Amino acid sequence: GAGVSQSPSNKVTEKGKDVELRCDPISGHTALYWYRQSLGQGLEFLIYFQGNSAPDKSGLPSDRFSAERTGGSVSTLTIQRTQQEDSAVYLCASSLEGTRAYNEQFFGPGTRLTVL
């Protein structure tokens, strides 16, 4: 399968612990996005990567959240000192920019994070 993959699919952690969420984009996709979807809420933009750089990280809710992307491919979203309000589904998407004017984003299945 050549789709976007995310791991783990489910993560349960205790308040105060750090977590790392991983995203493998579609091969060759230069853009990568992280979103958060809370119960009853829409998709909340977190951060956007173009290659390994993040021109837009305006959606990160606090300095406990950080993300990196290496080799223009895999990305890791790290949440430090997790809080209960961090519980949500974290979605990753990738897109192939430069060949089309519109931006079709391909989504992974998400990581469901539960902070106890």
Place this chain on the structure above:
Amino acid sequence: GEDVEQSLFLSVREGDSSVINCTYTDSSSTYLYWYKQEPGAGLQLLTYIFSNMDMKQDQRLTVLLNKKDKHLSLRIADTQTGDSAIYFCAETGAGNNRKLIWGLGTSLAVNP
């Protein structure tokens, strides 16, 4: 600020048409999108429309765009039970066609 609004629920009978509405605030959006999220599946792009168009048709789907009123709609003809899903409207953020601004999603229930 940028905002996209949708009604949260819609229920129709199988075979009827469904119309899902969306309003947005950013008049500079170049593209508007409809994504579909089925239970247990990821979000998928359903269709999109360029802002200089007022209608786009793709098989059972018709997208109408009223740019003056900043209103977007998705019509599904002959709705089937397999169309039951959450439908998200999204617009490109101001000055940046990478970042999408999303509505909360409309949950469509199709009753036999």
